[in-house]
Amino acid sequence: MTYDLWYWNGIPGRGEFVRLALEAGGIPYRERAREPGTDETTLIEDMQSARKHPPFAPPYLVAGKMTLGQTANILLYLGEKHGLAPDSLEGRLWVNQLQLTIADMVAEAHDTHHPISASEYYEDQMEEAARRARVFREERIPKFLDYFERVLGGPDRWLAGGKDWTYVDLSLFHLVDGLLYAFPKRMGTIAAHYPNVFALHERVTALPALQAYFASGRRLPFGEGVFRQYRELDAA
């Protein structure tokens, strides 16, 4: 079965966490909103079409007759179905728990540039963004990275502790990638405190299973999504 992944075209966004799992797992999928002749309207119409389990927002994955929404929920399914998560229930719940913690940080990263409204321009909430970004840089980035550093426990470990990567390692890689893009000064200042997190980032970057994807041009550059490069929101 080839999965249909639906996500906004043009940005990595939350869709990228799903893409990385599909790509690293060698799982066939089509990215429907990036096919020729489709645009944002195609996606919105598909999302609002009658179906048993409608998604609230992209990304969503169509797996035969089943539609799955919510990034962490899609990954929970792919992890179990395609061996991208531990076999045990305890291991799968642990990976899901970590994924949800990553999702929380992703939402906070988004709100640094849109603290008032996702539907208003950044330029109309710049002052609030400056305040929120400062708190994110100074309090929230260390709090989350301290946690992942502690969970990893060593520079050669995967988050779930086994000998193979799981989908949440790919997600932490992408989260760190996004933080490096959006907050390069801040990340430069604190990087030395997180050797385990940065070692994981390096190992996922070098993962053989992802090299074809990285070389393909399918991995979209950061831009107008969750992680944005507004210089005034970054500081050492």
Add this chain to the structure above:
Amino acid sequence: MTYDLWYWNGIPGRGEFVRLALEAGGIPYRERAREPGTDETTLIEDMQSARKHPPFAPPYLVAGKMTLGQTANILLYLGEKHGLAPDSLEGRLWVNQLQLTIADMVAEAHDTHHPISASEYYEDQMEEAARRARVFREERIPKFLDYFERVLGGPDRWLAGGKDWTYVDLSLFHLVDGLLYAFPKRMGTIAAHYPNVFALHERVTALPALQAYFASGRRLPFGEGVFRQYRELDAA
């Protein structure tokens, strides 16, 4: 086995979604941070103690040797283990997906009064809160409630579509309860558009399995948690 639930004492907060499932499921648990002689420090020390799978934040549930964090993850476990979710994988993923959508709205509801920083006083972010709350009232509440109304599809339905409630029905009940507390004027204005959502709220309120809990005094009143009653943040 009696579960240990750890959550901040004194507020319903995110812990309430777990409590409702435990209570309605008739599942034995101890609320550790509400036992005599414990305080916030007890909780923080326990949370930071060495364990295989440390939680990032409360609530977390200790189930024998296993510790589970993240509200939706705890509920995923309880739902499967205690029959509070559908038996099928598809059904369980659907309930998890809806729970994550509720979690998204809960996070947004929290940010109406703390749009800049959870660690700063409301009084120091009142202007930003007023802006964010307006967007939440006018755009976000309708967007989320439209979705749940559509998913329900009728005034006598449960979210997962079966003949019995699942844990996500309890969560939607509590979400609506919180919105009614925090935004009474706004909810009064729009209630008539959401007959299915409000019918579900009524049915959970009357659920036989929850009456002992409601009468016990264990269900904490709203106050300083996710849902707060700041009159200036509400409007019709």
